[in-house]
Amino acid sequence: MLIRKDSDMQSRQLGKGGPEVSAIGLGAWPIGGGLGHVEEGKGIAIVRAAIDNGITLVDTAQGYRTSEETLGKALKDGYRERCFLATKVSGNYSRGGIEQAIEDSLRKLDVDYVDLYQIHGWNPEYPIEESMAAMAQLQEQGKARFIGVSNFNAIQMEQAYATSPFHSNQPRYHMLDRGIEPEDIPCCERMGIGILAHSTLGKGLLTGRYRAGHQFPEDDERSGFPRFQGETFARYCVLAEGLGEVAGDKGVSLVQLAIAWVLRLPTMTCALVGAKSVSQVEEHVAEVTLTEDELERIEAILAEVPAYES
Numbered sequence: 583m584l585i586r587k588d589s590d591m592q593s594r595q596l597g598k599g600g601p602e603v604s605a606i607g608l609g610a611w612p613i614g615g616g617l618g619h620v621e622e623g624k625g626i627a628i629v630r631a632a633i634d635n636g637i638t639l640v641d642t643a644q645g646y647r648t649s650e651e652t653l654g655k656a657l658k659d660g661y662r663e664r665c666f667l668a669t670k671v672s673g674n675y676s677r678g679g680i681e682q683a684i685e686d687s688l689r690k691l692d693v694d695y696v697d698l699y700q701i702h703g704w705n706p707e708y709p710i711e712e713s714m715a716a717m718a719q720l721q722e723q724g725k726a727r728f729i730g731v732s733n734f735n736a737i738q739m740e741q742a743y744a745t746s747p748f749h750s751n752q753p754r755y756h757m758l759d760r761g762i763e764p765e766d767i768p769c770c771e772r773m774g775i776g777i778l779a780h781s782t783l784g785k786g787l788l789t790g791r792y793r794a795g796h797q798f799p800e801d802d803e804r805s806g807f808p809r810f811q812g813e814t815f816a817r818y819c820v821l822a823e824g825l826g827e828v829a830g831d832k833g834v835s836l837v838q839l840a841i842a843w844v845l846r847l848p849t850m851t852c853a854l855v856g857a858k859s860v861s862q863v864e865e866h867v868a869e870v871t872l873t874e875d876e877l878e879r880i881e882a883i884l885a886e887v888p889a890y891e892s
Contacts, residue, residue: 591636592869594851596698597749598774600728603666605845606866607639608632609780609854614642614649617786618802620858622652629656631860635867638666639852641752641778642691643702644683645672650690657691667691668698668778670732670752675701675708680716684725699726700752701742703733710738714745732780735762736769743773750851755779757788757825757843757880758818758887767849776851779844783837783855785809787818790826790836794819817888824883834870837862842870843880 592605611617613625620628629640629652642649650669657665669691671683684699699720701713717729730750731742739751751770753762759781770777783789785804794816798805808814822836829839837855844853857863872880 590869591638591867592845593638595776596728596778596851597730597776600749600776601666601697603852604636604638605850605852606637606841607641607778607852607854608637608863609782609856610640610642610649610653611646612856612858613652614647615801616646616803617856617858618799620652622648622655624859625649625652626656627860628857628863629653630661631863632857633661633664635863637863637867638664639668639778639854640665641668641698641780641854643670643672643700644687645670645702650687654690654692657693662693666697667693668700668730669696670700670702672702673705675705675713677712677716679708680713680720684720688725695725695727697726698728698730698750700730700732700750701734704731704735704738710742711745714742714748717748718746730776730778736765739766739769739773739775743775748775750776750778752778752780752854754781755844755850756782756784757840757884758784758821760884767847771849777849778852778854779850780854782844782853783840784818788822788825788836788840790822790829792819792822814888821883821886825880828876828879828883832870832872832876834868835865837865838868838870839872839880841866842872843877846872846877 593602594605596603613620669687671680720726728749730748732752804810826836829836841853855866
């Protein structure tokens with residue numbers, strides 16, 4: 583197995599006055615079974631390979647099936663001390679829901695605190711003032727070193743920040759999803775909020791591993807996602823082929839190109855990338871910088887991305 587020295591991994595600051603974290607992070611949704619079953623032992627090996635190769639930020643969530651339990655076992659033997667551990671409350675954002683969720687997560691992760699605790703999404707059913715006050719209290723209690731949000735737009739971030747300042751937002755951002763560029767990224771820059779980009783590989787659309795007509799198994803959540811069905815999926819596969827040619831000309835994989843594209847923006851604190859094998863982790867950690875000519879070629883291809891609203 584390739585072992586990259588921790589010092590080789592680029593690091594970036596998480597928000598104004600925040601800690602340094604690795605520019606590439608491990609998104610732990612897949613090891614919980616979101617993309618199909620992953621054996622626990624394999625999940626543990628993936629997490630440890632990521633940390634051994636310089637990835638310090640590991641991100642999971644209450645809603646990621648068995649991910650937290652697997653992480654709890656993976657972070658034994660000194661691995662907890664080598665990572666910046668992030669998780670999220672998923673679904674119930676009432677004060678009581680948040681308080682119960684953090685206790686459940688700490689138990690599953692088998693830790694006394696997490697480094698970053700996040701609200702998984704915006705839900706108008708729960709007053710944001712109450713949710714953020716509960717998050718701030720967890721920080722005061724030492725159960726979370728830092729707090730953040732996920733999938734919030736600019737207006738929602740401003741409303742949340744008015745109750746309690748936070749360090750990060752975790753939005754979906756990749757070559758095929760650029761909705762955060764006009765308003766949300768400038769808002770984060772203005773407010774000093776770090777950005778943890780999730781779904782960097784488009785849940786597999788930007789790996790080059792699939793062709794039109796591919797059928798995902800029932801235990802893979804993509805089997806029910808509109809983007810992975812029929813003609814829509816076929817169009818994305820064609821786009822991936824074009825982007826793969828750019829990657830090939832550079833001597834890198836499409837996966838590595840997609841990660842470098844996200845990190846081309848200095849405001850991106852971290853590109854979160856999931857993995858279902860140790861070899862995928864090793865592919866992720868390559869350091870790639872894109873030239874202006876390469877970015878222009880990518881832009882020309884992305885002009886054909888079909889409109890999509892999730």
